Amino acid sequence: MSQPAWKSFGPAPTPKPFRLALIQMLGSKDKAYNLKHARELIFKATAGDGKKSDLVVLPECFNSPYGVTHFPEFAESINFDPEKKYDIITSPSETVQALSTAAKEAGIWLIGGSMPERDGNKLYNTATVYNPSGELVTIHRKVHLFDIDIPGKITFKESESLTGGSKLTYFDANFGRIGLGICYDIRFPEQAIIAAHQGCIAMIYPSAFNMTTGPLHWELLQRARAVDNQMYVSMCSPARDMSADYHAWGHSTIIDPYGIVVATIDENEGVVYGDIDPQKIADMRAGIPVRSQKRYDIYPNLVESAVTGK
Numbered sequence: 001m002s003q004p005a006w007k008s009f010g011p012a013p014t015p016k017p018f019r020l021a022l023i024q025m026l027g028s029k030d031k032a033y034n035l036k037h038a039r040e041l042i043f044k045a046t047a048g049d050g051k052k053s054d055l056v057v058l059p060e061c062f063n064s065p066y067g068v069t070h071f072p073e074f075a076e077s078i079n080f081d082p083e084k085k086y087d088i089i090t091s092p093s094e095t096v097q098a099l100s101t102a103a104k105e106a107g108i109w110l111i112g113g114s115m116p117e118r119d120g121n122k123l124y125n126t127a128t129v130y131n132p133s134g135e136l137v138t139i140h141r142k143v144h145l146f147d148i149d150i151p152g153k154i155t156f157k158e159s160e161s162l163t164g165g166s167k168l169t170y171f172d173a174n175f176g177r178i179g180l181g182i183c184y185d186i187r188f189p190e191q192a193i194i195a196a197h198q199g200c201i202a203m204i205y206p207s208a209f210n211m212t213t214g215p216l217h218w219e220l221l222q223r224a225r226a227v228d229n230q231m232y233v234s235m236c237s238p239a240r241d242m243s244a245d246y247h248a249w250g251h252s253t254i255i256d257p258y259g260i261v262v263a264t265i266d267e268n269e270g271v272v273y274g275d276i277d278p279q280k281i282a283d284m285r286a287g288i289p290v291r292s293q294k295r296y297d298i299y300p301n302l303v304e305s306a307v308t309g310k
């Protein structure tokens with residue numbers, strides 16, 4: 001590998017406490033309805049349960065049914081240009097325009113779940129991020145495609161219509177640096193390890209686990225990534241719709257750096273709220289200092305090799 005798939009982001013902003021809200025939304029096959037409903041829920045989540053939220057998150061493929069046959073029909077061009085990253089005027093995407101407007105009117109940071117994205121002849125599963133001025137700050141294309149086959153239970157092959165992204169993604173908010181992944185990405189610990197070393201205080205994954213792997217691994221994977229990296233980890237799911245082709249597990253969750261569940265929900269539509277406290281990260285890291293106890297003399301330093309490309 002000569003060219004690293006990500007670069008060092010330099011010093012992270014000083015972390016501050018913030019309020020996180022996960023929208024567990026019940027979607028449909030109607031994109032216009034999904035955009036309208038997402039907007040209503042963004043305002044509800046912003047108002048919070050007695051305390052205003054700072055960062056609001058939508059689920060994976062919130063504007064489309066989750067299925068390889070639906071992605072081509074629902075895909076939109078985003079035209080994200082990292083050099084002109086705050087320019088949404090050039091984005092032809094109705095979803096980007098709708099989310100940008102909602103983030104600006106609500107005055108919040110918004111992780112706009114994910115959406116099927118078209119770029120040339122390729123399709124991606126892409127998350128978009130907006131700041132409180134409604135600017136499109138970054139996008140994350142799902143890196144690890146959900147290709148699994150558990151006979152008699154579930155077979156799903158995102159690669160039948162999607163291409164995997166080729167970079168890791170972070171964004172800097174006024175409350176700290178946040179790492180992004182999408183659903184199946186959480187099964188690949190390297191992504192979260194590198195994010196933590198880059199100064200991220202939380203990994204957030206718009207997601208849609210299913211009825212087979214949800215009960216087995218949904219909470220376990222989040223707690224594992226949180227404890228390994230002594231950071232907050234959160235997954236935001238759609239609500240379960242038994243009339244849809246894909247039955248989402250639900251249970252949107254926020255985990256703290258000790259691996260403790262801060263907040264969660266069942267399979268129904270709703271909003272999950274949690275306070276992110278950087279002091280907890282500092283306390284966990286001081287008390288159990290695994291980060292300074294790594295034995296790079298006997299195994300490779302993943303972060304260093306990711307930076308140098310060697």
Ligand SMILES: NC(=O)CCC(=O)C(=O)O
Pocket residue numbers: 060146182183184185187207208209210213214217
């Ligand atoms: N949408 C997804 O990537 C699903 C991932 C999943 O269910 C898993 O078990 O992993």
